[in-house]
Every structure is written in structure tokens, then in C-alpha cells.
Amino acid sequence: MQVEPLEVLEFLQRYPPFDSLPEEALTRVVSEVEIGYFKANTQILALGQAVDALHVIRSGAVEVFRRNGELYNRLSEGGFFGEFGLLRDGKIRFPVKAIEDTLIYFIPAAVFHQLFDEYESFADAVEIEDRTRLRQAVSSREDANELMTSPVTALITRDPVSILTTASVQDAARCMTKASISSLLILHPPEHAKAGCIAGIITDRDLRTRVVSEGLSYSTPVAEIMTEELITVESTQYVFEAMLAMLRNNLHHLPVMQRERPVGVIAISDIIRYESQNSLFVVSNIFRQQTVAELATLVTDVQACFVRMVNEDANSRMVGSAMAVIGRSFKQRLLELGEAELGPPPIPYCFLALGSMARDEMLIVTDQDNAMILDDRFDPEQHDAYFAALAKFVSDGLAACGYPYCSGNIMATNPQWRQPRRVWQEYFDQWIDSPSPEGLLHSSIFFDLEGVWGATEWAEQLNQHILRKARQSQRFLACMARNALNRTPPLGFFKDFVMEQDGRQNNTINMKRRGTAPLADLVRVHALAIGSKARNSFLRLDDVIEADILPRGRGQDLRDALELISMVRIRHQALSLEQGDTPDNSIAPEDLSEFERKNLKDAFQILSNAQKFMKFRYQAGR
Amino acid sequence: MFYLGSRKSSESVPVDWQAVYRKRMLDTQDERLKAFYAAGVVSPDTPLKAVPMVALDFETTGFDPQRDGIVSIGLVPFDLQRIHCKGARHWIVRPRTVLPQESVVVHGITHSDIQSAPDLMRILEYLLKALAGRVVVVHFRSIERPFLNAALEKRLHEGILFPVIDTMELEARVHRAKPLSFWQRLKGVEPPSIRLVDSRQRYHLPYYRQHHALTDAMATAELLMAQISYRFSPDTPVSELWK
Numbered sequence: 001m002q003v004e005p006l007e008v009l010e011f012l013q014r015y016p017p018f019d020s021l022p023e024e025a026l027t028r029v030v031s032e033v034e035i036g037y038f039k040a041n042t043q044i045l046a047l048g049q050a051v052d053a054l055h056v057i058r059s060g061a062v063e064v065f066r067r068n069g070e071l072y073n074r075l076s077e078g079g080f081f082g083e084f085g086l087l088r089d090g091k092i093r094f095p096v097k098a099i100e101d102t103l104i105y106f107i108p109a110a111v112f113h114q115l116f117d118e119y120e121s122f123a124d125a126v127e128i129e130d131r132t133r134l135r136q137a138v139s140s141r142e143d144a145n146e147l148m149t150s151p152v153t154a155l156i157t158r159d160p161v162s163i164l165t166t167a168s169v170q171d172a173a174r175c176m177t178k179a180s181i182s183s184l185l186i187l188h189p190p191e192h193a194k195a196g197c198i199a200g201i202i203t204d205r206d207l208r209t210r211v212v213s214e215g216l217s218y219s220t221p222v223a224e225i226m227t228e229e230l231i232t233v234e235s236t237q238y239v240f241e242a243m244l245a246m247l248r249n250n251l252h253h254l255p256v257m258q259r260e261r262p263v264g265v266i267a268i269s270d271i272i273r274y275e276s277q278n279s280l281f282v283v284s285n286i287f288r289q290q291t292v293a294e295l296a297t298l299v300t301d302v303q304a305c306f307v308r309m310v311n312e313d314a315n316s317r318m319v320g321s322a323m324a325v326i327g328r329s330f331k332q333r334l335l336e337l338g339e340a341e342l343g344p345p346p347i348p349y350c351f352l353a354l355g356s357m358a359r360d361e362m363l364i365v366t367d368q369d370n371a372m373i374l375d376d377r378f379d380p381e382q383h384d385a386y387f388a389a390l391a392k393f394v395s396d397g398l399a400a401c402g403y404p405y406c407s408g409n410i411m412a413t414n415p416q417w418r419q420p421r422r423v424w425q426e427y428f429d430q431w432i433d434s435p436s437p438e439g440l441l442h443s444s445i446f447f448d449l450e451g452v453w454g455a456t457e458w459a460e461q462l463n464q465h466i467l468r469k470a471r472q473s474q475r476f477l478a479c480m481a482r483n484a485l486n487r488t489p490p491l492g493f494f495k496d497f498v499m500e501q502d503g504r505q506n507n508t509i510n511m512k513r514r515g516t517a518p519l520a521d522l523v524r525v526h527a528l529a530i531g532s533k534a535r536n537s538f539l540r541l542d543d544v545i546e547a548d549i550l551p552r553g554r555g556q557d558l559r560d561a562l563e564l565i566s567m568v569r570i571r572h573q574a575l576s577l578e579q580g581d582t583p584d585n586s587i588a589p590e591d592l593s594e595f596e597r598k599n600l601k602d603a604f605q606i607l608s609n610a611q612k613f614m615k616f617r618y619q620a621g622r
Numbered sequence: 623m624f625y626l627g628s629r630k631s632s633e634s635v636p637v638d639w640q641a642v643y644r645k646r647m648l649d650t651q652d653e654r655l656k657a658f659y660a661a662g663v664v665s666p667d668t669p670l671k672a673v674p675m676v677a678l679d680f681e682t683t684g685f686d687p688q689r690d691g692i693v694s695i696g697l698v699p700f701d702l703q704r705i706h707c708k709g710a711r712h713w714i715v716r717p718r719t720v721l722p723q724e725s726v727v728v729h730g731i732t733h734s735d736i737q738s739a740p741d742l743m744r745i746l747e748y749l750l751k752a753l754a755g756r757v758v759v760v761h762f763r764s765i766e767r768p769f770l771n772a773a774l775e776k777r778l779h780e781g782i783l784f785p786v787i788d789t790m791e792l793e794a795r796v797h798r799a800k801p802l803s804f805w806q807r808l809k810g811v812e813p814p815s816i817r818l819v820d821s822r823q824r825y826h827l828p829y830y831r832q833h834h835a836l837t838d839a840m841a842t843a844e845l846l847m848a849q850i851s852y853r854f855s856p857d858t859p860v861s862e863l864w865k
Contacts, residue, residue, distance in 0.1 A: 005698070005707050007830045007837055035705035035840070037827075037847040059828040101826035103844060106704065 004030040008105060011058060015078035016594055017125030021115070029115065034106040038098040045096040051085035053106035054126070060102025061494070063503075064094045071503050073601070074099070074494040078594075083126040086112055134602040138560045150239045152256055155271065156264030160255070164189045165199050169211050169225060170218035172202060183253040185262050186226045198262055200226030203253060232257045240318050243271050247280060247325040250287075279305045279322040286329040295333065296400040302326055303577050306364050310574035316566035317538055320361040327357050328452050330401050331370070331394060335453045338393040346383050347375040351394070351453040354410065358450035359520065360536045361566070364573050365583050368395065368403040369410050369445055371417040373458050378420040387418055408442055421458055425465060432469045435479040444483060447524060448535055463533070470528040474618070477529050481618035484521035485611055489514050489604035493597045496590045501608075511572070512585040515565035519607055522614055523558065526550070529618070537562055551613070558610055561603035568596055636861060639663045639785045652778050654747050661754035663785065666861035670850055671702045673860050675787070676756040677843035678766050679835045681729035683721050685765075687772035691717025692742060693731050696835030697752055700843045702856055711752055712836040714739040718776065729833045742773050753784070757864060761818045761842045763788035785864040789845045792863065793821045796853070821845055825852065 009030045012018040018026060034053065038044050044062060045051065057079045064073040064081055072094055075081060085092045086109055107115075115122045162185040163175050176184050186200045202222060210216070210225040231249050233242045235258040246254055252268045268280055282298065282305050289295045305326070309319050335351055354369040356362045372387060391412035399405055412418050419427075431443055447466065451459025470476060490498050490509060497505035509515075523537045523544065532543035538559060545555035572591065573583035592600070640663055647659035664673050678697045684690035692715055699709040714731055716739045726732055742749075760766045763786045771781035793816040802811060814820070818841055819832055825848035830841045854862070 005710055005836060005840055006834070007840065008707060031707055031710075033707045035700075035707070035844060036703060037825075037844055037851060039848070039851040042851070060826060101848070103827060 005033075008033050008035075011105070012056070015056075017122045020121045021119060025115070025119070029107060029111055032108055032111045034108065036104045036106060038102045038104065040098055040100050040102075042098050043095070044098055044102070044104065045082065045085075045092045045094075047092055047095045049092045050090055051082050051092050051109075052090075053082060053108050054080055054086060054112045055082040055096070056080045056105040056107060058103040058105050060098060060100040062096050062102060063099050064096050067093065071491065071501070073492055074499055074503070076495050080126070083112075087116075087126070134557070134560045134564060134599055134606070138563045151235070152233050152237050152239055152242045152266065153235050153263070155239060155242070155266045156256060157270075158264070160185050160262045160264050162187045162198075162262070163222060165192075165221065165223040165226075167222050168219045169202075169207065169216070169222050172222045173207055176204070181265075182267065183265055185255060185265065186222055187262075197260055198230060198232075198255060198257075199223065200228045201230055201253060201255065201265075202226045230255060232262075234258070235263055239271065240314075242266060243280070244318070244321050246271070247283060247322060250283060250329070279309070279326060281305075282326055283329045286326070286333050289333065290337075292334070292337065292397045292400055295330065295397065296402075299402045302402065303364060307574045307577050310570055316563050316570060317360070317536070319570055320356075320359075320363065320536075320566070323362040323364065323366075324353075324357045324360040327362050327366070327403065328353060330398060330403070331452050334394045334397040334401075335390070337397070338390045341393065342386060342389055345390070345454075346386055347377050348455045349374045349387065350451045350455040350458045351412065352459055353450045353452045355445045355448050356520075358448040358535050361516075361520065363570060364577065365585065366403060367406045368398045369406050370394070370398075370412050371410070371446075372412040372419075373424055373451075373455070373462070374418065374420045375455075376420045376422055384415075384418075388413070388415075391418055410442075410445060421462075424462060428462065428466055428469070432466070432473050432476045435473070435476040437479045437482045440476075440479050440483055441486075444480065444521060444524065447480075447528065448520075450535065466528075467531045467533065471531045477525060477618045480521075480525045480528065481614050484518065484525050485615055487513055487518040487521070488611065489518065489607045492601035492604060493589045493592070496588070498589055508586045508588045510585050511565060511569040511587055515604070515607070516562065516569060518611070519558070519562050519565065522607070522610055523562075525614060525618060549617075550610075554606075554610065554613070557606045561606040561610075564599050564603045565607075568592070568600060636666070637785070638666075639864075640665060642783060646783065650780060652780065654750050655774075655778075655780070655782065658750040658754050658782075663755075664757065664860060666864075667859045669857045670854065670860055670863070671856035673701065674756045675700050675759050675843070675846070676753055677705075677759045677839040677846070678753070679760065679838035679842060680766050680769055681725075681731060681833060681835050682765065682769055683717050683719055683725050687765075687768040689719065690769075691719040692769055692773055693717055693721065693725070693729065693736060694835040695745075695749060696837070696839040697749075698836065698839050698843055699752065699756060700847075702847065702850065705840060705843045705847075707840075709752065710836055710840070711748070713745050713749070715742045715745065716740065729835075741777075743777055746774075757787060757860060758784055759787045759789065759842055759846050761788065761821075761838070761845065762790045763865060787846065787860075787863045788865060789821065789842055789849060790816050790818070791865065792846075792849050792853075818842065818845065822848075825849070 004027050009026065012026060012030065044055065047067060057075055057077055059077055061074065061076040063071060064075065066072045081094065081096055084094055116126065161175065161179045161181055163172050165186055166189055172184055183201055183203045185198055186202065188194045188197055188199050202225060206225055206227065211220065231245055231251060232255045233245055235256050242254055246268060254266050255262045256264045256266060271280065282301050285298060285301065286295065289298065306319065306323065309322060331351065331353065339345065350373040352371040352373060354371060356366055372391060374387060395405065395411050395413045405411065410417060431440060449459060449463060488501065491501050492499050494505060497507065498509045499505055520537050523540050526544045526549065527534065527540035530544060530547040530549060532540050534540045534543055541555055541559050544550060569585060572587050576583035643659045643663050647656055650656050650659065676697050676699045680692050681694040682690050682692055694714045696712045699706050714735055716736050721733055721736055767786055771783065775781045797814045797816055802813060818838065822841060822845050825845065827844055827848060830837050832838065
């Protein structure tokens with residue numbers, strides 16, 4: 001009587017990728033397993049050696065090396081190796097050494113190939129290309145959220161209702177009442193060159209604020225009070241993109257376009273139907289609060305919104321954008337309140353968001369990084385008291401609303417970062433024209449810059465200036481690249497430790513410092529080099545891919561790596577909040593699932609390779 | 623415990639196993655045994671790396687080969703490089719003696735399991751085929767060889783003889799080489815355990831559940847692999863290990 005060895009069966013059942021195999025397949029595997037023992041410090045597989053089996057570690061630990069002798073990975077119980085050779089030419093590419101007394105279960109090549117052909121989950125797990133596995137991990141999550149997969153047209157419940165520019169406001173109001181809608185599209189009349197295209201939009205609110213309260217005649221042409229310069233979405237876009245557009249611009253109605261013709265209008269309520277407790281609510285609530293103390297009460301709403309987005313499988317762009325919009329709204333409302341308290345500004349100014357807020361990559365734990373551009377007429381004696389007070393009002397307000405003061409003192413309260421336009425231009429000229437890695441060390445954050453209040457066009461002009469200059473200075477790019485290499489990812493995980501490139505082990509990993517931050521730094525360097533206008537890392541990557549400066553496929557790899565690392569960071573912050581803890585960026589390996597560990601290792605590898613490529617590409621004097 | 627002392631046996635003249643097999647092959651009346659001996663045994667100077675082996679474990683109704691019987695048999699073929707689960711076998715057999723309740727507690731094989739099990743004779747052909755041409759490896763050699771010998775004597779009126787490598791005895795060579803000193807005994811020092819589960823731990827082998835014949839056979843095979851990599855070499859002649 002033949003029986004499968006129970007110990008082998010029960011062991012394999014506990015570990016991926018075997019845990020997902022059906023019982024009868026696993027029984028077949030187990031009856032073919034072979035077992036070997038390797039004393040600590042003995043070679044298990046040598047470079048170029050023929051490989052006849054997938055090696056699964058039953059007990060003990062091994063180190064896997066690259067061809068050049070560099071440590072590639074350290075594996076323990078449940079880890080497996082040898083798949084690279086099996087899937088290529090049957091020769092070992094990654095030599096392996098036992099670092100503890102190790103018992104190996106061998107899955108013979110024939111069985112391995114059979115599993116690989118028959119079971120997709122098994123094939124995915126042992127796939128040679130790390131990045132393929134990561135791609136799958138990321139895309140399977142992308143499919144999970146309805147907002148990500150539903151086209152915006154799914155929200156359109158009726159044909160658009162419209163009226164011509166020549167109609168009166170009363171006609172418009174009657175039309176809206178009849179159709180019971182809260183917004184109305186205004187179209188160019190037939191004789192107009194753009195006949196049938198949208199000229200503008202009016203809402204209930206416009207009728208109240210622009211017509212009735214202004215005492216205008218009912219016969220006023222609707223064209224005089226409509227909102228022009230419309231923000232719209234294309235019918236091919238997704239619900240989440242519509243949501244982002246509404247969030248960013250604080251819109252309540254958004255026309256959906258198809259070949260320049262409106263096919264419908266979606267309202268905030270349409271999206272909220274999709275998502276119960278929406279970030280849009282939080283934003284509109286922010287603008288309704290009358291004091292800093294009232295604003296501070298919204299902190300729990302912001303956290304709840306963050307947790308809910310994570311639980312509803314939002315991707316990192318949705319979360320990052322929503323949190324950035326919320327953060328930006330706090331700033332804007334605080335500036336409104338500040339101006340109300342201190343009086344109108346003596347000269348024009350622009351309030352800046354820097355870093356993750358400007359990149360739309362904000363999470364729940366983020367320092368406030370901000371600055372002020374003042375009009376060139378700025379006279380410190382005359383004006384600075386006002387702006388210092390305003391900066392302090394905003395900064396203290398942000399701190400009360402859960403955005404801690406910036407430890408590097410990059411805030412408008414610091415006189416250095418509260419300067420007229422010409423000084424800001426000098427700053428950037430200095431950074432770009434006479435760069436040094438030390439000088440740029442703390443200023444990379446200024447290269448993610450956005451105007452959030454006041455003369456925001458100044459921020460755009462400054463950005464244009466940076467774009468023009470930066471791409472032409474090899475020395476500047478080389479310095480930025482060098483600084484972007486200061487923070488490197490670890491190699492992976494081993495047991496409950498974080499394993500460094502040199503084999504050292506740590507207890508925790510800071511996912512920001514070791515993951516998302518170096519990735520954002522790297523993407524910024526490439527973006528500056530090609531003169532990309534985008535600020536969000538994903539959008540910058542789109543431009544970088546378009547510019548074709550990376551080896552084929554690497555841009556997509558970087559997107560996947562950024563998404564995965566960001567989501568691990570985001571999920572762990574959400575988990576902390578749900579457990580009533582203070583969220584941070586530090587994660588202990590024991591809190592990571594096997595799935596997360598494996599994918600994180602792939603993502604770290606992609607980042608590490610991308611850093612090497614960047615180092616090579618941006619050398620000073622090239 | 624059961625250990626009999628290695629110094630006495632190491633003084634005895636080594637058995638010429640190949641001669642024993644040749645003689646028994648001619649003497650035996652049973653075709654199955656004849657085939658077993660005909661498959662032969664490796665010469666004593668064969669290096670361990672070239673020795674085909676089979677780990678064997680019995681669960682029994684007690685410890686006396688004459689009075690007690692075999693209830694289950696587990697075996698797995700292996701060599702120094704690998705254990706082959708493909709050749710693993712496990713049988714429950716019906717002993718011709720009563721099954722005491724105490725032993726049921728140990729191996730978990732119940733009276734009803736045994737009622738439907740075959741007599742050893744029904745599986746003997748397969749058992750001997752699995753052992754043929756291989757050196758048998760056991761943990762504590764006073765069980766498998768004596769029990770199989772006694773069972774065959776009862777049924778065929780002739781026993782069976784083959785060399786065994788005893789992983790417990792290999793452990794004892796290290797941990798029982800020197801008797802405890804007077805002082806050690808006075809201080810209550812206990813000699814290290816050479817039971818299968820404890821011995822495995824010393825080589826960092828994983829914990830396997832005990833008293834299942836196949837699992838114990840595998841555990842024994844792994845232990846021997848570990849012992850050889852720690853204390854012998856692949857070129858050590860088999861005669862240094864077998865008894």
C-alpha cells in the first residue's frame with residue numbers, strides 16, 4: 001500500500017504556492033517529493049549546475065546569490081528556489097548556500113512543469129520575471145474598486161438638458177424647474193461657429209448669487225451670468241477620474257463630453273451614491289467651518305475618509321489625491337479665515353504647497369511643507385508683519401488640524417521661505433546654476449511646488465522657469481540624481497527581519513524613507529530632465545515613458561513598484577487608525593503578509609535597479 | 623534505556639554479510655526470501671555515497687519479539703543524496719497476538735483497524751521487494767530485525783537476517799562513548815537523550831509527529847543523512863556503520 005507522507009503534505013499545505021493547489025494535485029506532488037539534508041555552510045546549488053527540482057525549504061535557512069557573488073536573497077522555512085533555472089535552460093543562475101542546517105523538499109522538474117502548466121496561481125507565484133508577478137499583484141487590486149473600473153458614462157442617467165446662450169435667466173430657471181435639475185448647460189446657438197458646443201454652465205446657486213441677490217432683471221441673457229472655462233471629463237474616463245476632477249476644483253457638476261459635445265452632466269450626488277461617506281463631503285465641510293477650532297473637529301472625518309477609501313480598495317492615486325485635496329482645502333480655508341481676521345493683504349501674494357501635497361501623494365501622516373511668494377513691491381518693514389502673522393495663523397491652524405509643523409522648518413513662518421518673486425527666482429537660479437549635492441540636499445522638496453491660494457499664476461511661472469532651466473543643466477541633474485541615491489531600498493525580508501543589501505538585519509522598515517520617497521526622488525529627476533510639467537509621480541512617469549528615456553518596460557515596472565509600496569504604506573496606516581493607534585511609516589516585517597513580502601521584494605529590486613540606471617544616466621560632465 | 627553498549631559489540635568479529643546472503647539464498651525454502659537474498663548486499667568497503675538504503679520502522683504490540691507482534695510497517699528508500707517519497711510504503715497488518723490498550727494509545731492503530739488488515743504473509747512479497755538490495759536503516763535495532771525474524775519464524779519456520787544501520791547506536795557512539803563520571807552522577811547529570819525526536823533536534827531537523835511507522839522511517843532516514851554529513855564522509859565504508 002502506497003501512502004503519501006503526511007508530514008510533507010501537511011507542510012506544503014501551509015505555504016504558498018502550494019496552499020492554493022487542490023488536494024488531489026497536492027497529494028500527487030507529495031508522492032513525488034524527494035528530501036535532502038544540507039549542513040550549515042554547505043553549497044546546495046552551484047552556478048551553472050543542472051537543476052532537476054524546485055527546492056522548498058522545510059527547515060533551516062539559505063542564502064541565494066547573484067552570478068557576481070552579490071547577495072540576492074535570504075530564505076527560510078517555506079521559501080523556495082531553483083525556479084529560475086527550471087523555467088529557463090535547466091542551469092542554475094543563482095547559486096545557493098545553506099546558512100543553517102537545512103532540510104530541503106525537492107519537487108522534481110516534471111512535476112514542477114506540470115503544476116506550472118495546469119495551475120495559473122502556481123505559475124504566477126514562481127514566474128521568473130519578478131516584475132510580471134508585481135504587475136499582476138497591482139492589477140488584480142486595480143480591478144477591485146468599482147470607481148476604478150466603472151466608466152463615467154455609467155453615472156449618466158438622462159440626456160443633458162441645455163438652453164442656448166441667447167435665452168434669458170428666467171427661461172433657464174423654468175427649464176431647470178421643469179426638468180427638476182440643479183444645473184443647466186448653455187450651448188452656442190446654431191449661427192455660432194461652435195454651434196452645439198458648450199458655452200458654459202449655470203447652477204441653482206448661480207441663480208441665487210448672481211441673479212437674485214444682485215437684483216438683475218429676469219430677462220438678463222443667461223450668457224452674462226454663466227460660468228465659462230468649463231472643466232469637463234471625457235466619456236471614456238473612469239468614475240474616479242471624474243471624482244478627482246471635482247475634488248480638485250471643488251465642483252458640484254461636471255459635464256461629460258464626447259467629441260466636444262456634451263452627453264450628460266454628473267453631479268456630486270451621483271458619485272456619492274457610489275461612495276457613501278465621501279471625501280467630497282469632507283472638502284465641502286471644510287469650507288463651511290468658521291473657526292480654527294471648528295476645522296480641527298474635522299480631523300476624525302478625514303481619518304475616517306482615509307480608512308474608508310482603503311477598505312474600499314481605492315488605489316494610491318485616489319487616496320493620495322483625495323488627501324492632498326483635503327489638505328489643500330484646509331490651507332485655503334485657513335487663509336480665508338486668516339485674511340478675515342488680519343484684514344486684506346497689503347500686497348498680492350501666493351501661498352505654496354510643497355512636496356507630497358503638490359504631488360497629490362499625501363497620506364494621513366504628513367508634515368506641513370509650505371511657503372509664500374510675495375509681490376515684488378514687498379517692503380519688509382511695511383509688509384512683513386502682516387505676512388508673518390498670516391503664515392503663523394495658517395501654520396498653527398494646520399498643526400491643530402493634524403498636520404504637524406515641518407521639522408526642517410520649510411514653512412512660510414520661516415522668513416527665508418517668505419520672499420518676493422525675484423528672490424524665489426534667485427533661489428532656483430542658484431540651485432540650478434551652481435548646484436552642489438549638499439546645497440540641494442534639503443531643497444528637492446521645492447521642485448514639487450504648487451500655488452494653492454492668491455496669485456497662483458506666479459507658482460506656475462516659477463514652475464515654467466524651473467522646467468526651462470533644469471533640463472539644460474547636466475550638473476544640476478547629476479546632483480539631484482546623487483541625492484536621490486541617498487536613500488536606498490532594502491534587499492527584502494528574512495524571517496521577522498528586514499534584510500539590507502549587505503546582509504545586515506533590522507527590526508522595522510520605514511516605508512516612506514526606504515520606498516516611496518526614493519521612488520518619488522528618482523521620478524522627479526527623470527521628469528526634470530525631460531521637462532515634464534506633471535507633478536504627480538504617476539503622471540510624471542507617463543511623461544517619462546512617453547519620452548522613451550528608460551529601457552523598455554521599466555517605466556511600467558516603476559509604476560507598479562510605486563503603487564505597491566504606497567499601498568502597503570497606506571494600508572498599514574489605515575490599520576493603525578482602525579486599531580486606535582497613531583499611524584506612522586514604520587512597519588515590522590511580522591505585520592506583512594507573505595504576499596506583501598514577496599511583492600515588496602520585487603518592488604525594492606525594481607527601485608534598486610532604477611537607481612543604478614539613474615546613477616549611470618545622470619553623471620556630471622556628461 | 624534499551625541501549626546495550628557499543629564497546630562489547632565492536633570487539634566482536636565483523637559479520638561477512640555477503641557470505642551470509644549467499645548461504646541463506648541456497649538454504650531457504652521460500653521463493654520470496656530466495657529473491658531477497660539473491661538481490662544481494664553491498665560489499666563492506668562500499669562508500670556510503672554508493673549505498674542504496676531503506677529506512678524501516680515498525681509499530682508493535684509490545685517490546686518482546688517472541689510474545690508481541692507487528693501492527694504497522696513503514697519504509698522509505700533513500701541514498702545519501704535524497705530520500706524518495708515515491709517508493710514510500712505503509713501497511714497496517716494483523717498481529718497474531720492480542721493488541722494491548724497501552725499500545726493503541728502509542729501508535730493510534732485500533733482493534734477495528736487491525737480486524738480489516740491483512741496478515742503479514744499477504745504483504746511479505748512487497749515488503750521484501752522494497753528491502754531487497756538495500757541496506758536497512760532503523761532507529762534502535764532491537765525492534766525491526768528481531769520482530770521480522772520472529773514473525774517469519776512463526777509463519778515460515780525460518781527467520782530472516784540482514785545488516786542494519788542503527789541511527790540510535792550512531793548517536794550513542796558520541797553521547798554514550800564515556801560513562802558518566804562519579805561526580806556527574808552525584809550531581810544528577812543525565813546523559814543526553816538518544817531517542818529519535820531528541821537526536822533529530824541536535825541536527826536541527828524539524829519536529830515530526832511520532833509513532834507513525836512511515837513518518838518514523840522518514841525521520842530516521844533524515845537523521846542518518848544528518849549524522850553522516852556531521853560525522854562521517856560520503857566515502858566512509860558502509861562497514862563502519864552497519865551491524
